[in-house]
Amino acid sequence: MAKPKYTSHVGMVDILPDESPKWRALETIIHEEAAKFNFEEIRTPIMEQTELIVRGIGQLTDIVSKEIFAFEKGDSHYVLRPELTAPVVRAFVEHHLEQRGGSQKLYYIGPMFRAEKPQKGRQRQFHQFGAEVIGSDDPVADVEIIALMIRIYQRVGINNFELKLNSVGDPESRETYKEALRSYLKPNLDKMSELSQKRFEKNPMRILDSKEPEDQQFIESAPVIQDYLNEDSTEHFEKVQQYLDQLGINYTIDPHLVRGMDYYTRTAFELISPDLGSQDALAGGGRYDLLVEEIGGQPTPAVGFAAGMERLLIACEELDISLAEEKTVDVYFVTLGDAARTWALTHLPKAREAGLSATMDYKGRSMKAQMKDADRENALYTVIIGDNELNEGKFTLRNMKESEENSLTFEEILEKLG
Structure with missing residues (x-):
């Protein structure tokens, strides 16, 4: 067979006819479950202004430091979106969706782009689904987001999972904790990874996310943020746990869980599956009460989650879950x-x-x-x-x-x- 003259870009994969039925089946599940929770679909362009993404996800996050697909047109600078929370919030602010009244309950499905080394379950063009509640600081919103996320996985047929939960506090609590964390880490900073050393001043909490072997002994003994939460953050976190208990949703408190974006506050969570080995993450999210104002809107609380579709489909293969019926x-x-x-x-x-x-x-x-x-x-x-x-x-x-x-x-x- 002759070698093809043209091929797809490295890390960008064709979804062929034999594969597309399971994608449609998964998308149908997401649409149906989101509708049951009274969420509305939002679709944003795949290209956004560079400043929005850099501001929205933070200069030192892995997404920015690992390189993004960037373009220039005259004096304008654009990127292919690497995630969708910041674009959804941009759309919320730009189109004054708060004027619709009540909390905006939005969900999305679509492609994202990151110019990192392709790996199993993460290509340079990959797909995510997720949901956001913009306009409520009530712990009920946090729990509804978690419940929707879990329900989609249950509907798919994945029931053996673990919900990890933490609170990263409000800005006041975070600053107090960051200082305590810096004081703890500083004596051994020269023994830690280069990435953790870079994160030390800007956002030392991201060090808790490190997977580098040389960082682990210091992370294990690090102070936990629960000891630094103020009264409001403590009460919010206790309410989240109380509501999860009432819904029968099991969870594990992980004091070292921090979300990858700089705009998160209070609730942080991650869904993992012990059936998937080292690549066990299925979905994650949390509360980001600072982002709407940072993007140019009025101070507005928000909470959401995002999940990788390729990762979910790989999980289905490994667990022998068939999403689509045989073609006829x-x-x-x-x-x-x-x-x-x-x-x-x-x-x-x-x-x-x-x-x-x-x-x-x-x-x-x-x-x-x-x-x-x-x-x-x-x-x-x-x-x-x-x-x-x-x-x-x-x-x-x-x-x-x-x-x-x-x-x-x-x-x-x-x-x-x-």
Whole structure:
């Protein structure tokens, strides 16, 4: 086989016809579960102003430091979106969605782009789904976001998971904790990873996210933020736990859990699956009460989550979960001769209008080749059409699974299959 002249970009993968049904099935689940929670879909452009993304996700986050796909057009600077929380908040501010009244309950599905080294479950173009509640600081919003996230995974069929929970406090609590963390880390900073040393001044809490081996001994003994939460943050976190308990949602407090973005406050959470080995993260999110104002809106509380679709589909493969049914076509018209092909072409629309999926051979092949093609297409029935059938007005309807045949008019076929 000749080497193709053109190929897809490294880290950008074609979703081929054999794969697309499970993507559609997953998207359907997300749409249906979001509707049950009364969330509305939002779709934003894949390209955003560079300043929005850099401001929204913080200069020292992995997303920025690992490189993003950036473009220039005249004096304007753009990036392909690496995440969707900042774009959703930009849309909220730009279009004054707060004027719709109440909390805005939004969800999304779409592609993201990060110019990092491709790996299993994370390509340079990857897909996420997520949800945001903008306009409520009530712990109920936090718990509803978590419940929606979990419900989608349960609907998919993933039930063996663990919810990790933490509070990263409000700005006052965070500053107090950061100082305590710096005081603890500083004597051993030269022994820690280069990335952690860079994070030390800007946001030492991100050091708790480090996976570098040389950092782990210091992270394990680090102060925990719960000891530095003020009264408001403590009360909020206790309410979140209380509501989760009431819903029967199990969780584990992880004092070292911090979200990857700089704008998070209070609740932080992550969903993991012990069935997935080292790459166990399924989804994560938290509260980001500072972001709307930072992007130019009025101070507005918000909470949300995001999840990788590729990672979820890999989990389905590893857990032997089938999202999509086997592809079938209701009826395949097998044609013998030009008159039969003309008849089939004009009657295909009638079969489709009757609610059937229907197709025919496009190559003028032999009956044997057409029957083989119908079998490959997993056709439930074939209708055999030749000169004799056209003259008599009756056609051979063959049940491909049971090898039964009947001679019926076209109207009788539609009635039988409809």
